Amino acid sequence: MRCNWDLERLPRWECCCLSVLAQRAITPVEDEKPLIPQVETSEAIDQVQNTQSRGFHKDLNLLPKPLSATDIFSSPRNSAKVRVAYQGMPGAYGEAAALKAYPKCETVPCEEFEAAFKAVELWLVDKAVLPIESSVGGSIHRNYDLLLRHRLHIVGEVQMIVNHCLLGLPGVQKEELKRVLSHPQALDQCDMILTKLGVVRVSTDDTAGAALMVAASGERDSGVIASDRAAEIYGLNILLEKIQDDDDNITRFLILAREPIIPGTDRPHKTSIVFTLEEGPGMLFKALAVFASRDINLTKIESRPQRKRPLRVVDDSNKGSARYFDYLFYIDFEASMAEPRAQHAMAHLQEFASFLRVLGCYATDSAL
Numbered sequence: 283m284r285c286n287w288d289l290e291r292l293p294r295w296e297c298c299c300l301s302v303l304a305q306r307a308i309t310p311v312e313d314e315k316p317l318i319p320q321v322e323t324s325e326a327i328d329q330v331q332n333t334q335s336r337g338f339h340k341d342l343n344l345l346p347k348p349l350s351a352t353d354i355f356s357s358p359r360n361s362a363k364v365r366v367a368y369q370g371m372p373g374a375y376g377e378a379a380a381l382k383a384y385p386k387c388e389t390v391p392c393e394e395f396e397a398a399f400k401a402v403e404l405w406l407v408d409k410a411v412l413p414i415e416s417s418v419g420g421s422i423h424r425n426y427d428l429l430l431r432h433r434l435h436i437v438g439e440v441q442m443i444v445n446h447c448l449l450g451l452p453g454v455q456k457e458e459l460k461r462v463l464s465h466p467q468a469l470d471q472c473d474m475i476l477t478k479l480g481v482v483r484v485s486t487d488d489t490a491g492a493a494l495m496v497a498a499s500g501e502r503d504s505g506v507i508a509s510d511r512a513a514e515i516y517g518l519n520i521l522l523e524k525i526q527d528d529d530d531n532i533t534r535f536l537i538l539a540r541e542p543i544i545p546g547t548d549r550p551h552k553t554s555i556v557f558t559l560e561e562g563p564g565m566l567f568k569a570l571a572v573f574a575s576r577d578i579n580l581t582k583i584e585s586r587p588q589r590k591r592p593l594r595v596v597d598d599s600n601k602g603s604a605r606y607f608d609y610l611f612y613i614d615f616e617a618s619m620a621e622p623r624a625q626h627a628m629a630h631l632q633e634f635a636s637f638l639r640v641l642g643c644y645a646t647d648s649a650l
């Protein structure tokens with residue numbers, strides 16, 4: 283089967299990006315004022331933070347309403363700022379990652395990961411910043427699947443040290459807590475303290491959403507694992523700080539955009555790809571050898587079942603019918619697509635990959 287990524291395009295990677303840049307000159311993302319929905323942004327969050335702390339009686343209606351997957355209406359708004367979507371409520375780690383990448387951006391909360399993808403595709407925002415892996419919890423599989431289902435490009439990464447806090451309503455002691463609400467990853471990352479407290483763990487869509495729920499419900503026996511920023515926004519008290527099991531609790535976020543960036547060689551770059559292989563002995567070994575033989579370091583490999591063709595039936599009359607899974611392989615490697623060794627590695631991989639897509643080439647970030 284032919285690879286659907288045209289080999290001819292490899293050496294012309296930069297030209298391809300330049301033509302994209304030419305298009306951008308006509309419809310620039312950051313300079314123009316495209317139509318965006320009437321959603322409140324980080325200005326609203328600042329407004330909330332600037333109001334005097336009134337405990338959990340803060341006016342939670344001032345918070346921006348998160349976009350849902352069905353929010354496709356739009357209305358004009360004057361803003362020259364970059365708008366960045368993230369999953370969760372204000373105070374979620376995704377918002378902090380967006381602000382690390384674009385300190386002056388307007389952050390736009392989204393209910394689900396997919397809503398953030400759609401918001402970029404529909405020009406409601408310029409970028410999305412979404413978690414892809416945690417040094418403790420591992421891969422965020424949903425976002426690997428969405429990367430393939432949508433046609434966005436990875437234009438950057440953000441590595442963030444995540445310091446979790448235990449939050450409660452003002453006046454509550456940690457011994458009073460019967461349950462703790464948070465995102466499943468955050469609950470996993472704080473397993474030791476939760477076991478010590480002997481509380482029931484309740485999963486929520488995001489850490490800040492959990493803070494909002496407890497603030498709004500007024501339940502004194504409910505605690506939250508979230509950021510110190512979430513405590514401030516929702517008027518909760520910090521009962522304990524840095525409660526994650528592992529001090530080096532780092533989450534890696536990807537920055538997604540409608541168009542790729544021109545990869546450079548001036549500073550360390552990473553390239554993320556996804557491919558499938560034909561069946562046969564040593565195919566994955568061969569695929570990995572295209573990098574090893576060019577001294578290209580791999581930083582991540584992830585395999586996910588192909589959802590459209592989840593099962594392959596192999597008719598082997600000697601052994602009866604065998605059924606096994608087809609996999610997509612996601613790889614991050616340390617090289618820029620502007621480097622000949624990366625272009626040659628892709629051309630080589632294409633010789634036996636049944637499908638290959640470059641998800642993006644971008645500057646490497648560090649957690650510091």
Ligand SMILES: O=C(O)C(=O)C[C@]1(C(=O)O)C=C[C@@H](O)C=C1
Nearest residue numbers: 374375376413465467488489533
């Ligand atoms: O809930 C949040 O605040 C998020 O940004 C999500 C998320 C995740 O998906 O892993 C991000 C970082 C933390 O590790 C916990 C949760």
